[in-house]
Amino acid sequence: DADVTQTPRNRITKTGKRIMLECSQTKGHDRMYWYRQDPGLGLRLIYYSFDVKDINKGEISDGYSVSRQAQAKFSLSLESAIPNQTALYFCATSTGTGDSQGYTFGSGTRLTVV
């Protein structure tokens, strides 16, 4: 099984619908992140969490919300989806310390809003 699992892998939804993207991890990492990736814009941080009680906005949090249900689970919601939220979404985890402080990414969710 993958260390960081994202569901669904692909999703097409209509404008105005609420949608949730889920992420779970078996790495035991405290820190979890949601990024979106757009061609020509790279990866941009939406929200991040350093533990269950710690939630922080990233650079592009408008239109999104998150929930950290447990150390291993971090969900991203689009309250009312709009077409410019069409993107590839990645969940990532890290230890935050030492030589292993780089991110481990999930496989991504390709979201299309029509």
Added chain:
Amino acid sequence: QKEVEQNSGPLSVPEGAIASLNCTYSDRGSQSFFWYRQYSGKSPELIMFIYSNGDKEDGRFTAQLNKASQYVSLLIRDSQPSDSATYLCAVDGGYQKVTFGIGTKLQVIP
């Protein structure tokens, strides 16, 4: 706005050559620097992490950091077609809020 700049490429090199990928960053207080490899349609994968000035080598990969010039690079020796991917430079400006560059697409020509 903290920025991380990369040439989007594509950078084309012949098989067996050295590929040199470059990245500059704007936040002089940045502490940690990362290189990720991303194959088309896949998620990024960490390949190098560096935080001290100088060179760090891991197999065919060498990361170079020059904090005075705010410059970090990745060298890939003996490039192989399997190295063809997009390479993302990432910079941690503190509190592990990492900023990514747009990535450089590398093409290794057999």
